[in-house]
Amino acid sequence: MSTELPVLKANDFASDQDVRWCPGCGDYSILAQMKKMLPDLGLPLEQIVFVSGIGCSSRFPYYMNTYGMHSIHGRAPAVATGLRVARPDLKVFVITGDGDALSIGGNHFIHLLRRNVDVTLVLFNNRIYGLTKGQYSPTSPEGQITKSTPMGAVDHPLNPIRVALAAEATFIARSVDSQVQHLASTLYRAAMHRGTSVVEVYQNCNVFNDGAWDYAKEKAVRADNTLELENGKPLIFGKDRDKGIRLNGFKPEVVDLSSGISQDDLLFHDEKADPIYVQILAGMRYPDFPEPIGVFRDVENDVFEDQVRGQMATATEKKGVGDLNALFNSGDTWVVPETSAAR
Amino acid sequence: MSQDATQVKSAKQVEVVSGITVRLAGDSGDGMQLLGTQLTNTSALLGNDVATFPDFPAEIRAPRGTRAGVSGFQVQFASHEVHTPGDTLDALIAMNPAALITNYEDLTPGGLLIVDEDSFADKDLRLANLQTDPLEEPWIENYRLVKIPITKLTRTAVADLGLSVKESDRCRNFFAMGLVYWLYGRSMDATQRFIKAKFAKLPMVQEANERALQAGWAFGETTELLGQSYQVESATLPPGKYRNIMGNQALAWGLMAAAKLSSKELFYGSYPITPASDILHELCKYKNFGVCTFQAEDEIAAICGAIGAAFGGAMAVTTSSGPGIALKGEAMGLAVMIELPMVIIDVQRGGPSTGLPTKTEQADLLQVLFGRNGEAPLPVIAASSPGDCFDTAIEAWRLAAALMTPVVVLSDGYIANGAEPWAIPDINNIEPIVIEHPSEGSTGDTFLPYARDENLARPWAIPGTKGLMHRVGGLEKQDGTGNVSYDAQNHQRMVNIRAQKVANAARMIPQQEVMGPEKGELLVLSWGGTKGACLTAVSRAQKQGRSVAHCHLRHLNPFPSNLGEILGNYDQVLIPELNSGQLRMLIRARFLVDAQGYNKVQGKPFGVGELLEKIESLTSAGKAGSLSRAAG
Numbered sequence: 006m007s008t009e010l011p012v013l014k015a016n017d018f019a020s021d022q023d024v025r026w027c028p029g030c031g032d033y034s035i036l037a038q039m040k041k042m043l044p045d046l047g048l049p050l051e052q053i054v055f056v057s058g059i060g061c062s063s064r065f066p067y068y069m070n071t072y073g074m075h076s077i078h079g080r081a082p083a084v085a086t087g088l089r090v091a092r093p094d095l096k097v098f099v100i101t102g103d104g105d106a107l108s109i110g111g112n113h114f115i116h117l118l119r120r121n122v123d124v125t126l127v128l129f130n131n132r133i134y135g136l137t138k139g140q141y142s143p144t145s146p147e148g149q150i151t152k153s154t155p156m157g158a159v160d161h162p163l164n165p166i167r168v169a170l171a172a173e174a175t176f177i178a179r180s181v182d183s184q185v186q187h188l189a190s191t192l193y194r195a196a197m198h199r200g201t202s203v204v205e206v207y208q209n210c211n212v213f214n215d216g217a218w219d220y221a222k223e224k225a226v227r228a229d230n231t232l233e234l235e236n237g238k239p240l241i242f243g244k245d246r247d248k249g250i251r252l253n254g255f256k257p258e259v260v261d262l263s264s265g266i267s268q269d270d271l272l273f274h275d276e277k278a279d280p281i282y283v284q285i286l287a288g289m290r291y292p293d294f295p296e297p298i299g300v301f302r303d304v305e306n307d308v309f310e311d312q313v314r315g316q317m318a319t320a321t322e323k324k325g326v327g328d329l330n331a332l333f334n335s336g337d338t339w340v341v342p343e344t345s346a347a348r
Numbered sequence: 349m350s351q352d353a354t355q356v357k358s359a360k361q362v363e364v365v366s367g368i369t370v371r372l373a374g375d376s377g378d379g380m381q382l383l384g385t386q387l388t389n390t391s392a393l394l395g396n397d398v399a400t401f402p403d404f405p406a407e408i409r410a411p412r413g414t415r416a417g418v419s420g421f422q423v424q425f426a427s428h429e430v431h432t433p434g435d436t437l438d439a440l441i442a443m444n445p446a447a448l449i450t451n452y453e454d455l456t457p458g459g460l461l462i463v464d465e466d467s468f469a470d471k472d473l474r475l476a477n478l479q480t481d482p483l484e485e486p487w488i489e490n491y492r493l494v495k496i497p498i499t500k501l502t503r504t505a506v507a508d509l510g511l512s513v514k515e516s517d518r519c520r521n522f523f524a525m526g527l528v529y530w531l532y533g534r535s536m537d538a539t540q541r542f543i544k545a546k547f548a549k550l551p552m553v554q555e556a557n558e559r560a561l562q563a564g565w566a567f568g569e570t571t572e573l574l575g576q577s578y579q580v581e582s583a584t585l586p587p588g589k590y591r592n593i594m595g596n597q598a599l600a601w602g603l604m605a606a607a608k609l610s611s612k613e614l615f616y617g618s619y620p621i622t623p624a625s626d627i628l629h630e631l632c633k634y635k636n637f638g639v640c641t642f643q644a645e646d647e648i649a650a651i652c653g654a655i656g657a658a659f660g661g662a663m664a665v666t667t668s669s670g671p672g673i674a675l676k677g678e679a680m681g682l683a684v685m686i687e688l689p690m691v692i693i694d695v696q697r698g699g700p701s702t703g704l705p706t707k708t709e710q711a712d713l714l715q716v717l718f719g720r721n722g723e724a725p726l727p728v729i730a731a732s733s734p735g736d737c738f739d740t741a742i743e744a745w746r747l748a749a750a751l752m753t754p755v756v757v758l759s760d761g762y763i764a765n766g767a768e769p770w771a772i773p774d775i776n777n778i779e780p781i782v783i784e785h786p787s788e789g790s791t792g793d794t795f796l797p798y799a800r801d802e803n804l805a806r807p808w809a810i811p812g813t814k815g816l817m818h819r820v821g822g823l824e825k826q827d828g829t830g831n832v833s834y835d836a837q838n839h840q841r842m843v844n845i846r847a848q849k850v851a852n853a854a855r856m857i858p859q860q861e862v863m864g865p866e867k868g869e870l871l872v873l874s875w876g877g878t879k880g881a882c883l884t885a886v887s888r889a890q891k892q893g894r895s896v897a898h899c900h901l902r903h904l905n906p907f908p909s910n911l912g913e914i915l916g917n918y919d920q921v922l923i924p925e926l927n928s929g930q931l932r933m934l935i936r937a938r939f940l941v942d943a944q945g946y947n948k949v950q951g952k953p954f955g956v957g958e959l960l961e962k963i964e965s966l967t968s969a970g971k972a973g974s975l976s977r978a979a980g
């Protein structure tokens with residue numbers, strides 16, 4: 006475009022609607038960081054579309070002064086796919102939650118990823134159904150007591166990163182609602198990725214599942230319980246950065262750096278590494294391990310809508326722009342002359 | 349290409365008849381559907397009017413030789429207009445005992461019965477679950493049985509080509525084809541061309557099939573078993589250029605035409621399902637026509653993809669059959685709520701649940717009208733024949749775009765797989781579909797995404813348009829702004845607006861027409877794929893001088909505005925449907941008319957005879973000679 010874009014500010018992305026999440030909800034922070042990050046993309050408001058499903062997080066599009074659709078439960082990835090294929094000029098975000106993406110919409114989630122549609126999907130993981138007032142979700146830990154599991158959840162939870170990896174996602178990241186800098190920069194990197202980017206955000210539902218992520222959020226403990234991934238750097242964590250992750254066979258283990266183990270013995274983070282490595286990272290769960298945050302994987306692959314539209318272009322190049330009259334008149338035809346009708 | 353150049357002439361006696369109904373029946377692996385299609389094409393090229401009824405099992409390869417594996421293809425070709433594939437058969441070609449036993453009852457007494465006598469060995473009888481040879485049964489005397497060693501003759505015809513027995517036997521269908529072509533004075537040209545093209549990469553198979561075809565024809569000419577052949581003259585169709593078209597193909601072409609007429613790209617989201625999949629197969633061939641096909645992970649994703657594309661400004665379409673429409677229900681409600689235009693096609697099949705995948709039925713009418721939560725009305729229109737699918741698809745998009753609403757098109761398995769001659773239209777002679785997207789300022793100072801035009805349609809503002817950013821969603825909308833609103837009065841108002849908007853479609857659709865007298869003893873009211881049978885039955889009753897008229901509905905929601913008036917003009921109303929009375933329920937509720945039903949759910953289209961009988965039972969005979977004039 007030749008016309009210069011006006012420089013947008015975070016506030017330009019706010020719609021005129023009152024935000025209606027519970028006071029103290031982690032969603033506010035994600036909304037704020039999104040608005041703060043968006044101007045960096047250098048896109049005008051009208052080029053951006055937020056698509057969501059159903060759940061607390063899915064109200065998100067209403068609060069953005071962009072185009073948006075609050076669709077139906079679990080189906081935002083499918084809506085976004087159709088939109089991107091029809092309109093590859095648009096920047097499309099999918100806002101979803103643990104129930105929306107991994108339970109009712111599990112099918113669409115994995116198919117979005119394996120197709121590698123160019124959308125940025127933000128998965129607000131609060132390990133609970135908030136909007137329906139407190140039932141357990143597919144990421145609730147086993148044994149969790151909720152309204153629908155008075156004796157504790159018996160389902161084995163899903164690990165969103167592992168699901169994303171299994172579906173061949175090309176960009177996988179994790180962040181935490183209250184780590185605002187980290188969240189904003191992670192969202193930015195996700196948005197800049199070509200192909201599907203998935204960002205799992207640990208989000209606190211202070212009404213129905215308060216404190217679910219305290220181990221990763223609280224200042225006093227988070228440095229010991231999370232590990233910030235940096236490409237090309239060794240996996241080091243801890244308040245004093247004195248602990249690292251080493252590989253023992255296929256198993257990761259926590260090692261004490263003060264006990265003579267050098268950094269070179271540690272695992273080095275590589276966003277382009279084999280999926281087996283991402284699998285190992287994803288398997289590191291509290292309390293046995295620090296949970297990695299940051300970009301797990303950032304690789305390139307063909308983008309679905311490029312391929313789809315590429316085939317349309319190739320067909321047009323080879324056969325020319327389709328002519329309906331020629332098509333209708335192709336194959337076996339016959340003429341009923343004027344005279345025969347008069348018989 | 350016009351008329352075929354080389355008519356093959358028989359030296360034997362030729363009897364001219366006005367129409368023939370023939371059914372080819374064999375194992376589903378015997379290529380009966382291919383034969384039927386070839387006979388249809390060839391007959392249409394000769395200028396006959398044609399109607400077809402393919403009937404095949406749901407299993408791709410049902411056990412060979414069993415009754416479950418029988419596949420049939422019925423064709424009626426005539427020198428007059430035909431609207432149905434025919435009730436009873438003039439000839440039946442049965443390739444094995446199972447095909448004979450499951451089909452002979454439809455053969456007219458005295459009708460021609462051709463069997464492959466090589467396929468009636470003990471093991472064949474056992475596979476067909478027969479204790480005795482049907483060719484020895486007394487009832488066989490009712491037909492003109494002609495036993496031909498089709499298998500042996502085919503093997504002989506291809507003997508020196510070095511094919512295996514199995515490969516040779518695969519050519520049996522073309523031998524039968526040649527015989528049928530001889531019998532009815534059909535040219536072999538089109539089928540020879542077909543064989544050349546289809547087996548271009550397999551010269552041996554090509555040669556074998558050609559030989560089998562020739563051998564079949566030559567056998568007819570020389571055998572003493574068949575004394576004469578038949579000839580069916582060209583039909584008096586309206587002048588013009590024709591081709592054959594099948595229902596699903598016509599839907600696909602109609603959708604492409606609608607996209608072109610509205611200068612839109614066609615986004616087509618779909619998940620494979622019988623009997624709708626051929627629309628997907630057809631459309632994915634035409635990427636250079638701006639057709640974008642998306643085979644989704646499921647039915648829900650197929651429609652949701654379409655909704656996303658519609659939001660983006662494309663002409664969005666999804667198609668399915670009953671079970672898939674059930675899955676799409678929630679998303680259809682979303683499309684109603686966010687008021688985006690799209691076309692949703694339901695090619696109906698026998699239900700409930702998986703039901704009868706390959707058989708026809710009309711039992712989804714109430715599902716598409718009401719199968720959603722809340723008050724979620726949308727226009728519903730139904731195609732009446734294979735060729736009519738083309739016009740129906742265009743009309744559906746015209747309505748959808750004008751009213752910003754999803755529109756449902758009903759087709760059925762019978763229309764989808766049936767074929768008929770189609771007068772080829774000129775795309776330049778079809779009225780364009782004008783769609784305008786607002787731009788900043790074009791709608792006044794403040795943009796209201798739920799503002800209304802004279803038909804109550806809202807503006808279709810698409811992403812990328814500066815200044816018109818807005819959000820849509822499934823929550824109730826505030827009138828005008830489209831913001832979320834839980835206000836009680838607003839909800840009432842919005843429900844009313846959405847209903848009135850769909851009702852306004854009645855302004856855009858033509859007045860209902862009636863075939864026959866304006867007033868009388870009986871009105872036959874039909875919809876969808878039963879048109880041909882109802883029309884033919886009513887025409888015959890009218891020729892008998894009965895006071896009966898035919899009214900065929902294309903618009904099922906809303907109804908044409910003069911329908912109530914029409915219904916009031918007749919003493920009785922008869923509604924034949926391939927369901928248990930769905931339109932009848934609607935008509936009774938809406939117009940308080942004591943309509944009667946003629947209902948059947950047997951996976952088959954109506955026969956003309958049964959409808960005529962019903963009409964005869966409801967009307968007095970031979971009254972009012974002046975009324976017969978109305979037929980036609």
Ligand code: SF4
Nearest residue numbers: 027030061135210211
């Ligand atoms: S219920 Fe929980 S997730 Fe939902 S808005 Fe309230 S705090 Fe946030």
